[in-house]
Amino acid sequence: MVDEQRVRHSEAEEAAVVDSDLERATREAANSLLQAERVRNCVLDALDGQPFKLRPSRILDLNRVAIDGLDAYAGNFRPAGIKIGESKHIPPEGHLVPEFVEELCDYVNENWEKRTAIHLASFVMWRLNWIHPFTDGNGRTSRATSYLVLCVKLGMLLPGSQSIPEQIVANRRPYYNALEGADRRHEALGSFPENIVEKMEELMSGMLAEQLRNTHQHANGAR
Template sequence: MASGPDKRDSRAFEPQLISDPVEKAEVEARNGLRQYDAGIATVQSALERGGCFRLRVSLILSLHREALQGLSMFAGNFRPAGVSIEGSAHTPPDSHIVPELVEEMCDYVNANWVDATSLHPGAYLMWRLNWIHPFADGNGRTSRILSYVVMSIKTGYVLPGTPTIPDQIVERRQPYFDALDAADRSWSEGRLDLSHGGASRQHARNPAP
């Protein structure tokens, strides 16, 4: 898949399961709908329990599986090796520490769930999941739906709008990339700043991992 100024692709050593671009696009479209439906089901389940929610690694893997089923041999699994991000200066961490980092990410969201605004966990997850880059492919798709799910649960209803927030981000990727890059820079300086591009700065009780 080609990259451009408005697109960033993960580069991992993985054989393609589908080589025909038309067929691949069709599967990606179907999987996108399945991933969205799975995300909405998660929101509705949490709201039926009065908004009771704990972010678990299993949810992240499940959402990734929906997006990459039939497209990647690692669908629903963490990447087994290193990965690079074309168009980004960030180098994701080695694969052997990915599970620990994802666990820490979930712990941070859960520890700050009560006091956080609805925007903060969504912005944090969208950045942190892309920073960890735990998958060989599909990191952006998974981070966007996960952010949407968490913000909807925290707000108390499925966030409205057509196109949806994840689709709006896809349609205008550059502000999304700029926000990720700004958060990466602040993190490299030893601080967490998610304020770029409209996300609110949040001083949580527990330091972000």
């Protein structure tokens, strides 16, 4: 039986720099906290009046923090092709990655005032996974970038004891289904129709509601 937590794990050329499973798990946990702090600081900078634009350099930095000490290409785009286990989607070749990431950033920046926070965050979540720009940490980087866009667009650090990225990690199957639904729609149409990330938007909306509900329950003394 395939482990559902690993079903879409990247299969890149060997670039790992940690052999021990325990050491890797420990490093991943520490990096996860650092990445969350990096997102928090980026949001606070934006709330403090610093102009926000989604740039490839910011995405690269979030990946570097996520897999620092775990992968030789931390903070760099993958140099070659990559496969996603148990997924029909074949990400673009390595030499096309910078162009696609730049296109993603342009979409977010150009639609910042036109589209909702949920749409922009959902698009980032799907498109970064579609590009799969890194040898490792693609899911972690896409979730962090998406959450950053959501918070900045909403103009707040979202409260809640279980954030959207944490909810995804706890139950990945709906997330995978939403990604694969957008993949199929994009493959059929070859463009970005308005409803391309409709399933992801529904998922993100529900998880946002759950995150805020947890805050409301905590405020009323619920445990």
